[in-house]
Amino acid sequence: MSRVARRGATATIRPDEAEFAPIRRLSALAPLSTREVNFLIELMRRRQQISARTELITEGVAIPAPMLLIDGWAIRYRLLADGRRQIIDLCLPGELIGPCWPVTPAAPSSVMALTPVIVADAAPLRNLVRVAPEDCSNLALALEYCAGLTETSLLNHVVRLGRQTAYERTAHLFLEIRDRLALSGCGNGESFPLPLTQETLADMLGLTSVHINRTLQQLRRERMITMSENMVTLLEPAALQAIADYHSPIDLQALRI
Amino acid sequence: MSRVARRGATATIRPDEAEFAPIRRLSALAPLSTREVNFLIELMRRRQQISARTELITEGVAIPAPMLLIDGWAIRYRLLADGRRQIIDLCLPGELIGPCWPVTPAAPSSVMALTPVIVADAAPLRNLVRVAPEDCSNLALALEYCAGLTETSLLNHVVRLGRQTAYERTAHLFLEIRDRLALSGCGNGESFPLPLTQETLADMLGLTSVHINRTLQQLRRERMITMSENMVTLLEPAALQAIADYHSPIDLQALRI
């Protein structure tokens, strides 16, 4: 059963389980010392529970602080004047929010919780890496990898929106989500939670919800995926990979995941 | 007459003029000390001339070093297996190429010169900021702003591709290029060089060259822009701004440009 789905339904969290996501993710990117892990655990002690649909960052307003997303899903998005919305990126459990915009006076996009979310203030993390990088070389390395992965996700997104069909886009996004969740130890092989409405998926992929609906139907009809209870299972990952021209940004095998 | 167009035609460069672009850009973002400016000038002394259509960075291959684009235009792009191309970002005079991917083992996208290009190895710049940030606080700040601007450009691009019509996309891109060039001291009010074929513009905006052709015709017919000799002039910048829902990422007035 889906941890996220269960959480989405009941809004109950098991903190000791949840807080593994950031540590699993960062230590998969660079093996962390005990000291570094303890630093992260300490950081996450000051957590904050935030309910779904809450705006964490508002476009145009100074960013309060970078955040570590301990658990739950969020979206980065921009709105056009007439109400059109484009989702720029997903923020998945274990990932960082806003680390790249330290001196930016105004956030270039908004961030909103999609599910109930647990975040921690990541400012101490940034400060540690800045002030005493020699004390946390592995952590610093992991954070650089994080930045690279975020970048890669953005590029993927641009290519999807610019040059792929609805069918390809959807397949590509699902493969990316699978890999990103796997890195944080979420998901389960070819199955993963997907707590998104079709409307949200549409705003992510630059389509309408009607068209997303039909595209998902096609993917199911052709036995590429199954969906139930906010869970997606990729039945033909290799075929999807070929269709979407998807390449994993990281060698998940090499990271022992 | 267009500096870039002239350069594109003759491949002759006046280095003393050209090399101002990076300095103008960086010192507009944060007022640099004489020492910092001298460091940049020294850095740019080791320049390299590269002809149009040369690949500076190849997707999947380790990035040799970050580069400072002293002059000329380049594109970041990705190719799909069947040959579709999506341009991810432009690299304009004065901008940095690849500063964000320091530890990335493989470049997430390729970079190719569109015009003859002059680049300098920016590794010393990165090292300076890392090793002795206290010696170059303004420069470090300027580089952080750079990262923020690059991020903003990418977000703009995602929104254009995901949620705007061909007409809106084109207007939006032109406004962005105007502002980015202005920051480096290129362009001239509402006029700026645009050394791109319609094919390139199409691969940037996720359209076909045929459709770009018709969209440009519409923009001219409605007296929004004029084009000649690789120069674009925005006749109705305010109207374009409204149409494209464009917001300048930086207060160009405040930067005294």
Place this chain on the structure above:
DNA sequence: CGATCTTTTGACTCTGATCAACCGGGGTGG
């Protein structure tokens, strides 16, 4: 058990793609 949100379906429209041809200029080679 209404009320609201999400998913699904059908009919129709339209933006932008495709295909094909032609034009015009600049470079090249005979």
Place this chain on the structure above:
DNA sequence: CCACCCCGGTTGATCAGAGTCAAAAGATCG
């Protein structure tokens, strides 16, 4: 010097992927 060619821009005709509009059927939630 001129013919040729190639590339980039332009045009027209047709096609298709995705959007729009509207309504109904399921879910969810107070």
